[in-house]
Amino acid sequence: MDGRDFGRELSTAVVAFHEAVGARLGVTAVDQRALALIAGKGPLTAGELAKEINLTPGAVTGVADRLERAGLVRREPDPGDRRRVVITAIPGAFGRVFAGLSAAMDELSARYTPEEQQVIGDWVVRTIAVLKEQTRLLNGPPGRA
Amino acid sequence: MDGRDFGRELSTAVVAFHEAVGARLGVTAVDQRALALIAGKGPLTAGELAKEINLTPGAVTGVADRLERAGLVRREPDPGDRRRVVITAIPGAFGRVFAGLSAAMDELSARYTPEEQQVIGDWVVRTIAVLKEQTRLLNGPPGRA
Incomplete structure (x- = not known):
C-alpha cells in the first residue's frame, strides 16, 4: 500500500x-x-x-x-x-x-473479521497521531515546512 | 471497531x-x-x-x-x-x-505485514467510496439529508 x-x-x-x-x-x-x-x-x-x-x-x-x-x-x-x-x-x-x-x-x-477490524483500527489511530503531529509541525514557526 | x-x-x-x-x-x-x-x-x-x-x-x-x-x-x-x-x-x-x-x-x-496492508488498503478504498456516495447524497435535492 x-x-x-x-x-x-x-x-x-x-x-x-x-x-x-x-x-x-x-x-x-x-x-x-x-x-x-x-x-x-x-x-x-x-x-x-x-x-x-x-x-x-x-x-x-x-x-x-x-x-x-x-x-x-x-x-x-x-x-x-x-x-x-x-x-x-x-x-x-x-x-x-x-x-x-x-x-x-x-x-x-x-x-471484516475481528482481527482485520483490529488492524484497521490500529492504522486509523496511528494515522490520526501522524496527522496531528504533521499539523503541529505546519503550525509551528514559519520556515520549517 | x-x-x-x-x-x-x-x-x-x-x-x-x-x-x-x-x-x-x-x-x-x-x-x-x-x-x-x-x-x-x-x-x-x-x-x-x-x-x-x-x-x-x-x-x-x-x-x-x-x-x-x-x-x-x-x-x-x-x-x-x-x-x-x-x-x-x-x-x-x-x-x-x-x-x-x-x-x-x-x-x-x-x-504492517503485506496481508495487513492489503486489508488497510481495501478499507481505505471502500471508505473513499462511502464518503463519495454520502457527499453525493448531501449535495442532492434539499430535504433529503
Whole structure:
C-alpha cells in the first residue's frame, strides 16, 4: 500500500464530505471542527474553545454564532459558575447529518473479521497521531515546512 | 471497531491538517481540493474545473488566482488548442508541503505485514467510496439529508 496515494484521495474525500455538510447546514469547516471539540470535550467557554482551536476570541464568537444559528450548539450559563457562559453541543442535531455516514461505515466495518477490524483500527489511530503531529509541525514557526 | 468514533476523529484530524496547509500556503480547503483534481485529472480548463468541483465560473477564477499566487498552478495555453487556457499543477510545489506527511505515512505503512496492508488498503478504498456516495447524497435535492 502506498500511503501517499491513498492518503491523498481519502483526505480529498473527507474534505469534500465536510464541505457538503457545511453547505447543507450553513457552517464552515472550522465551525465543524469546533463542534467536534465541543462535543468531545464537553461544554467549553468561548475562551477555552479559542485556545483549543487556535482562533482569536472574536473569531470564536463568529463560530459559535453560526453553530447556534444552525441549531448545533447552545450557549448557557455554566452550572458550576453561573457568571460563566459555556457552549454546549446539542445532542443529535449534528448526528442526524452524519447518520447516513455512520450507518454506511458500520456496514463497511462489518465486512471484516475481528482481527482485520483490529488492524484497521490500529492504522486509523496511528494515522490520526501522524496527522496531528504533521499539523503541529505546519503550525509551528514559519520556515520549517 | 466502531466506524463512527474513529471516523469522526480521523476526519477532524484530516480537516485540521488541511487548514494548517491552507494557512501555510494562503489557500482554502476548496482550493486544495481543486488542486487535487487538477493534479489528478491533468490540465483542466476553468470550465472543466468548475464542473468537476461544483463551483460557479466566477468562484473558480478566485480559486485559480489563489493557487497561482501560491505557486501551485499555472495558467497556460492548451497545447492542442491555443485559444483555450488550461490550468496545470506545478509538480513538486504542493508535494513539498505534503512531503513530511507522505514520509510519515510510508513509515507507518511499513509497520504492517503485506496481508495487513492489503486489508488497510481495501478499507481505505471502500471508505473513499462511502464518503463519495454520502457527499453525493448531501449535495442532492434539499430535504433529503
